[in-house]
Amino acid sequence: MTTKQVNKRLSKKVQSIQPSGIRRFFDLASSMDNIISLGVGEPDFVTPWNVREASISSMERGFTAYSANAGIIELREAISNYMTSRFSVDYDPESEILVTVGASEAIDVGMRAIVDEGDEVIVVEPSFVSYAPLVSMAGGVPVAVGTNIDTDFKVTAAQIEAAITDRTKAMMLCFPNNPTGSTMNQEELKEIAELAERHDLLVFSDEIYAELTYDEEHVAFSSLEGMKERTVIISGFSKAFAMTGWRLGFVCAPKDLLSAMLKIHQYSLMCAPTMAQYGALEALKTGMDDVYRMKQSYKQRRNYFVKSFSEIGLECHTPGGAFYAFPSIEKTGLTSEQFAEKLLLEERVAVVPGHVFGEGGEGHIRCSYATSMENLEQSVERIGRFLKQF
Amino acid sequence: MESKAIDILHIIEENGRVSIPTLAKMVDASEEEVKGLLKKLEDDHIILSYSAVIDWSKVDQNEGVTAMIDVKVTPQRGVGFDQVAERIYRFPEVKALYLMSGAYDLSVVIEGKTMSEIARFVSEKLSTVDSVLSTTTHFQLKKYKHDGVVFGEGEEDRRIVVAP
Numbered sequence: 001m002t003t004k005q006v007n008k009r010l011s012k013k014v015q016s017i018q019p020s021g022i023r024r025f026f027d028l029a030s031s032m033d034n035i036i037s038l039g040v041g042e043p044d045f046v047t048p049w050n051v052r053e054a055s056i057s058s059m060e061r062g063f064t065a066y067s068a069n070a071g072i073i074e075l076r077e078a079i080s081n082y083m084t085s086r087f088s089v090d091y092d093p094e095s096e097i098l099v100t101v102g103a104s105e106a107i108d109v110g111m112r113a114i115v116d117e118g119d120e121v122i123v124v125e126p127s128f129v130s131y132a133p134l135v136s137m138a139g140g141v142p143v144a145v146g147t148n149i150d151t152d153f154k155v156t157a158a159q160i161e162a163a164i165t166d167r168t169k170a171m172m173l174c175f176p177n178n179p180t181g182s183t184m185n186q187e188e189l190k191e192i193a194e195l196a197e198r199h200d201l202l203v204f205s206d207e208i209y210a211e212l213t214y215d216e217e218h219v220a221f222s223s224l225e226g227m228k229e230r231t232v233i234i235s236g237f238s239k240a241f242a243m244t245g246w247r248l249g250f251v252c253a254p255k256d257l258l259s260a261m262l263k264i265h266q267y268s269l270m271c272a273p274t275m276a277q278y279g280a281l282e283a284l285k286t287g288m289d290d291v292y293r294m295k296q297s298y299k300q301r302r303n304y305f306v307k308s309f310s311e312i313g314l315e316c317h318t319p320g321g322a323f324y325a326f327p328s329i330e331k332t333g334l335t336s337e338q339f340a341e342k343l344l345l346e347e348r349v350a351v352v353p354g355h356v357f358g359e360g361g362e363g364h365i366r367c368s369y370a371t372s373m374e375n376l377e378q379s380v381e382r383i384g385r386f387l388k389q390f
Numbered sequence: 391m392e393s394k395a396i397d398i399l400h401i402i403e404e405n406g407r408v409s410i411p412t413l414a415k416m417v418d419a420s421e422e423e424v425k426g427l428l429k430k431l432e433d434d435h436i437i438l439s440y441s442a443v444i445d446w447s448k449v450d451q452n453e454g455v456t457a458m459i460d461v462k463v464t465p466q467r468g469v470g471f472d473q474v475a476e477r478i479y480r481f482p483e484v485k486a487l488y489l490m491s492g493a494y495d496l497s498v499v500i501e502g503k504t505m506s507e508i509a510r511f512v513s514e515k516l517s518t519v520d521s522v523l524s525t526t527t528h529f530q531l532k533k534y535k536h537d538g539v540v541f542g543e544g545e546e547d548r549r550i551v552v553a554p
Contacts, residue, residue: 026550030550300401300416303415303416371547373416
């Protein structure tokens with residue numbers, strides 16, 4: 001079959017979307033042996049046993065049927081209590097919380113719920129690889145606002161304001177950020193909140209890394225004054241509770257937005273896996289000690305990693321959250337793609353080139369420190385040796 | 391205790407082989423500061439020793455026998471259980487000794503080369519201590535988890551090499 005014939009079968013929307021830049025590196029790294037991988041965007045812990053056991057038990061007890069579309073009510077109540085106790089923002093479990101198949105589905109249904117053809121959504125970049133494509137697939141136009149290392153990858157209200165047009169519907173934020181690990185404090189977020197109010201914009205706030213902040217407490221965007229009514233909080237269990245393979249996320253949003261998202265969710269997914277929901281319920285009931293233990297370990301590894309980078313001459317801001325460092329490789333004269341490929345082939349260390357995360361990502365590499373200290377020590381040694389040729 | 395010292399304790403409890411330079415970076419301190427903290431923790435008998443957890447069952451000719459012995463004793467006036475405990479824990483065969491609540495008083499962990507060596511220790515040494523009233527010996531058949539470490543093959547990293 002010719003390419004032309006294949007293209008005829010595919011929608012223009014899908015054809016216009018590039019495959020994730022991560023894919024190429026995955027294929028390359030997977031074909032090689034003895035790789036130290038800093039390319040992994042997930043915890044290196046296995047899901048805590050209590051959570052696994054609760055899920056096994058739910059299956060033993062025969063909880064294998066569909067759940068309510070929005071998720072089992074016990075889990076929504078637990079999420080509601082969690083949001084109140086951790087972030088001081090109240091959500092009604094009946095009408096303002098939706099359990100999704102990972103935070104990724106939450107972003108997808110969120111975009112599809114609000115975007116009309118041609119609407120613009122501001123995406124603060126570098127960002128998680130799926131935001132812009134999901135805006136596009138919903139029929140919208142992603143508008144990139146780039147951040148850079150000089151401002152610790154924090155975005156300012158002025159930067160966002162410059163990108164606003166009369167088609168702007170919403171902005172997509174992610175703090176703590178993947179891939180930069182950057183965080184935003186209350187004062188910085190307040191400026192953006194005022195902007196959202198002034199221009200009547202919705203705010204999608206991906207807070208999947210909220211539990212993984214190391215220097216300052218996380219501030220939920222919806223907890224800022226007047227923001228609950230215009231904020232969609234996206235979160236989930238993958239990162240804090242080491243539950244990536246469970247595909248369990250959740251959305252907290254005002255009733256009208258939530259019910260629109262629920263409509264899409266019920267037709268496309270029906271509900272999140274029931275046994276995973278029982279696992280997540282246990283995670284919220286008894287898992288916070290595990291979260292704390294894992295967070296302490298990430299913090300120690302972050303400290304080690306960032307200090308070691310500075311010793312080997314790799315400029316890196318100190319990430320306040322998540323488990324990524326995003327050092328600059330500009331002084332090598334290579335593009336991030338060239339750097340990552342050369343490093344992989346010569347020293348067998350897998351990192352993700354920054355350009356795959358959009359504007360502002362070029363000139364950087366994403367290095368996950370969610371790996372053993374032995375791997376981190378080895379990778380610092382190898383990257384240090386690699387850098388000597390420049 | 392300052393939080394850096396507590397962080398150090400957690401780290402070396404999990405892996406006693408972490409080097410000073412690495413430890414210093416992990417807890418955001420200077421190497422001198424870490425050395426000082428370790429020295430203080432050792433002097434204060436908070437760090438008692440640095441040890442490895444070894445699965446001896448995998449080492450040829452080195453397989454021993456471990457027994458846990460429940461001991462009932464008569465506490466002595468003035469010193470309670472401490473004196474009899476001391477008499478027991480000074481034997482080199484005794485690897486651990488705990489005062490327990492419940493059906494018996496002391497729990498003694500003994501390691502020996504053979505079952506008969508342990509039997510001899512119980513009959514000749516332990517049961518002849520003055521205030522020991524009775525002993526019940528349980529032999530360990532297999533070690534699944536010890537000091538928080540699961541024995542057997544470790545869980546491998548099942549993550550794909552590059553992921554979002």
